[in-house]
C-alpha cells in the first residue's frame with residue numbers, strides 16, 4: 220500500500236549546520252539496528268524493547284533521545300527507562316552510565332562480537348489505558364551517540380495485545396498483518412532511520428477503526444482511531460466529511476505534500492490524556508472520550524487535527540534552522556517558534572473553518588477569546604513575544620499563579636494574530652488579489668511534492684519569501700511585532716479583516732459552550748471585569764496584574780468565602796458585579812488567605828465584560844473571505860447542527 224521509508228531524506232542545510240562537524244560514528248552502521256517494541260503489557264504501564272545493534276570490538280557509547288522534536292524541550296524519557304541489560308553471544312556485558320550526559324551508556328565490546336543485544340523496559344503512565352496505547356518511539360530507542368540520527372538505519376517490529384489494531388505511517392513489510400495482526404504475532408516494518416522512526420508514532424487499541432480520507436487525493440490519507448469504549452472510535456459521518464474537506468483544503472493552500480502517506484492518529488479517552496504532537500507523515504492526537512461525539516464537544520478540539528496536519532508542512536518540512544539538530548542530544552532553539560507554532564496556529568484555525576470543523580461564527584468567537592486574553596496579559600509590558608519563544612522549553616505548564624504577569628508560550632496565539640495581520644495587510648495592499656495562501660505556495664510548497672524531508676530556514680529567508688510575494692518592509696513589520704514588548708496585542712489583523720474586538724455583558728455562544736464543558740481554561744469568567752480566574756469552589760488561581768482585584772490586594776490561592784453578605788457561589792459573584800455597575804458601592808468580599816480571614820472591597824463598576832468580534836460595516840470583510848472554503852466542500856450530513864454560514 221505504501222512506499223518505503225528507506226530513503227534517507229535529502230537536506231538543504233545552512234553551512235553552520237553541516238553534518239561533517241559531528242564526531243564519526245562509533246559503530247559501523249552497515250546493517251540496520253533491529254528493534255522489537257513489545258506493547259503487550261501496555262495495560263500494566265510497561266513497554267519492553269529487544270534491540271540488536273551491529274558493533275565491533277572496543278567501547279561503544281549508546282544513547283537515549285533527550286530533545287524531542289515537537290516538544291521543544293528535553294523530555295526524553297531516560298528517567299522512566301529501567302531493566303537495562305546488555306548481552307553478547309548470550310553473555311551479560313557490564314555497562315556504565317556517562318558521568319556527565321546521563322542519557323548515555325558505555326559498553327565495552329569483546330573481540331569477535333558483531334551484535335550487541337540490549338533489553339530495556341520503559342514505565343509509561345500517559346497516553347495509554349486498559350484499551351489502548353500510544354508508542355512514541357523515543358521511549359524505547361537506544362542507538363549510537365554523537366551520530367546524525369538520519370544516518371542510523373533501523374528496522375522496527377511491533378507486538379501488541381491480542382486483537383488490537385495498529386495505526387501508524389510506518390510501512391509494514393507484509394501487508395497481510397495490517398491493521399489488526401494475528402494474536403501473538405510480530406509485525407515487521409520496512410527499514411527506516413532513527414530520525415524517521417522517532418517521527419513515526421503508533422497507536423494501538425481494542426476498539427480500532429481506520430477510515431480513508433478524500434480518496435481521490437494522492438498521496439493517501441487516513442484517520443486511525445482508538446477509544447476506551449466501542450462506539451467512540453466510530454467517528455460521526457459529519458466529522459469524516461469535514462476531515463475529507465480538510466485534506467482537500469490543505470492541498471489547495473499548501474500546493475504540495477511532504478509525505479508518502481499521511482495518518483491522523485486519534486485517541487479518545489478520559490484516561491490516556493490530551494495530546495497534539497506533530498509528525499511528518501502522521502500526528503498524535505489525544506482528546507477526551509466524547510471529544511468528537513457532538514458539536515459541543517468538538518468545539519474545543521475543532522482545530523486540533525488541522526493544526527497538527529499543518530505542521531507536516533510548517534514545522535516538519537520547513538523548520539527553523541536553529542530548531543533543527545542532527546541528533547536528539549543538542550538543544551533545539553526556539554526563537555522562530557512564532558512561525559513554527561504561531562503560523563500553524565493561524566492556519567490550523569483557518570483550515571478548520573474552511574473545512575467545517577467549526578463554523579465561521581465559531582472561528583470569530585474563539586478568535587475574540589484568544590485576542591482578548593493576549594490584550595489583557597500585562598506580562599507583555601516586560602516580555603516580548605520572541606522571548607516567550609526563546610524561553611519555550613521553560614514556559615510549558617507550571618503554576619497558574621500570576622501567569623498573566625509571567626506570560627506562557629504566547630508565541631502560539633501571538634503568532635496567530637501576527638499572521639492574520641500579515642494576511643489582511645497583503646489582501647488590503649493587493650485589493651484582495653493576493654493573500655497568505657499565495658505565500659504558502661512559496662514558503663511551504665517549495666520543491667513541490669517530496670517525501671518526509673526537512674528544509675531549514677532562517678528569519679532572513681522567511682523575509683525574502685515574504686518579499687517575493689509582496690515587496691514590503693517585512694523586516695520592520697516582524698521586528699515591531701515580535702522583538703520588543705508591546706503593551707497591546709496586535710489587533711490590526713482583526714480590524715483590517717472588517718471586525719473589531721469589543722466587550723459585551725453576555726458571553727458568546729462559543730464561550731457558553733466552553734463553560735458548559737467545564738473547560739479548565741475557562742471556569743467562571745470574570746477576568747475582563749474584576750480580573751480574577753476562579754474555580755467553582757471560590758479559590759482564585761490567577762489575578763490580573765493591575766486589575767481591580769489586584770488593586771484590592773487579592774492574590775492567587777485566596778478563597779472567596781462570601782460576597783456582599785452572601786455565601787460564595789458563581790451566581791452570587793456575577794450578581795454582585797452586575798449590581799455594582801454604574802454605582803459607587805464597592806463589592807464586599809470575605810476571603811480566606813491561608814489560615815486567616817479578612818474583608819476585602821473591590822472598587823469596580825463597569826459590569827460584566829465578555830469578548831466578541833463586532834462587524835465594522837462598510838469595510839471589506841476579509842476575515843470572512845479568509846474562512847471561506849476554497850474547494851467544493853462536502854456537506855455535513857443532516858444530524859449536524861451547525862450554527863450558520865458555511
Ligand SMILES: [Zn+2]
Pocket residue numbers: 497526530560563
Ligand atoms: Zn503545534
